[in-house]
Amino acid sequence: ATWNPSVVRLCLWHLKRAVKTKLGQPKSDPVYNPFQAQHEFPFIRTDFAPVVNAPIRETGLLTTVEQRERILELMGSHYNRHALIPNGETFSSNTAIHQDSTRQMYEYCLEHNLRHAWAYLYRNWYTIIHYKRWAKSGVDNMIPIGKTTMLIEAHWKVMKRTHLYHYNRARLDLLTYVVLEHYYRKLKMKYQSTVVHRQKTALFEKTFIAEWHKADRAEVSGISYATNLNQWVCGCVAFLHSPLALCKHLVKAYQASNQLHVIARMVFIQRSQTPPFIRILPTIHPNPYHPGSHPQEELRPGPPLRRPRGVHSVNNDEEELTFPG
Ligand SMILES: [Zn+2]
Ligand SMILES: [Zn+2]
Incomplete structure (x- = not known):
């Protein structure tokens, strides 16, 4: 490799x-x-x-x-x-x-x-x-967004608790089989439905949109923080510490500039390691802003089946999908 x-x-x-x-x-x-x-x-x-x-x-x-x-x-x-x-x-x-x-x-x-x-x-x-x-x-010229340790820890947690919970020390051939036939398939399905077909809202988007609405309602003091929509940066403390690259100044500036309405799944929120750190793009089926299998329009899969309530809380595979730039 x-x-x-x-x-x-x-x-x-x-x-x-x-x-x-x-x-x-x-x-x-x-x-x-x-x-x-x-x-x-x-x-x-x-x-x-x-x-x-x-x-x-x-x-x-x-x-x-x-x-x-x-x-x-x-x-x-x-x-x-x-x-x-x-x-x-x-x-x-x-x-x-x-x-x-x-x-x-x-x-x-x-x-x-x-x-x-x-x-x-x-x-x-x-x-x-x-x-x-x-x-x-x-690191010059870019700001990392992926957290390697967290991703790997989440990966192993799902492997152990969801796919290998019967096997304390799985043999390598079993592990390979489980990765390819179970885990990878599930991940791919999740990626396709969330990112490519936009049928489900990713955890990141849910959090982003909730924060967006909160920021939209907040008061601003009028102090200037060099807020820049094209670069998607702001000099305030909230932006500096925001894991979502979001602050009320950016939200207000965006709303004032009369662009797309930020509604879950109606827009695609693209993160990047380089400015602009966030791009709000129109949702297009299938999503052309990311790699993935993009079948013809008529071959799109049906809506996902809902999991029965209760199963959800026991399951551990709700880790956030990351969106590499
Ligand atoms: Zn850590
Ligand atoms: Zn700000």
Whole structure:
């Protein structure tokens, strides 16, 4: 098999869990070279470092609960920032975002005298090699939308619970058979009916449209956030953190521009890794905006049979279909 060059990135959920765990542990002698850190970020003071091999070791936990929360909040915004998204009304390069984010974290640690926490955060997260593995701004010109770990975990969950629940350690030939004859067939049917034939609404679309209506009803303050429909970006905080690439400013701007009405299945919502991050396209049968088997109009399958109520809650294959750009 061939693999396209890809970057495996950590998701925010796992990142936060790892950082939270570590920052709640007792202080120990960390490996930290303040001169090396200063070489990478000139604003770092070399005297701001944990005292190692001291006769009396610093005790206590790395941070307090409140400090931990603030650090995670900062990392959440460092995770999402990107050169393609304005911050308020200004755009910064990815290099500048890395510098700014590191400085913000450093200054927080300096202000609260968190020497051990800083050593850990620098070494494991903010130095360029590590930073590129989690921050979206570690990749130029595009913003990843797929979450590899989540997709793989969801895949195995369905395999184990729906298709292999009788087999604890399935043999490889059985596994191959199940993948091809059961799982793949189901996935293909789901993909065809959701994406190609537009007979079912994907979870992503349901969530998107619910958020859309909420945003449509919300009040706006009138502050300018460089909202841009053609690029589908906004400099507000809500857009920065939205997993749907949505905020009330974009919704209002879209509604004012008098385009298609956003109604489930009447439009096709296409996500992309490059601007515009969302395109709202008219529904056409079969959907030409995605790969898939597109039979002639008269050969289209009938509407899907509804599953009996109750079966639904036990079943685990309701994972969101992803829409690669
Ligand atoms: Zn994860
Ligand atoms: Zn906005």
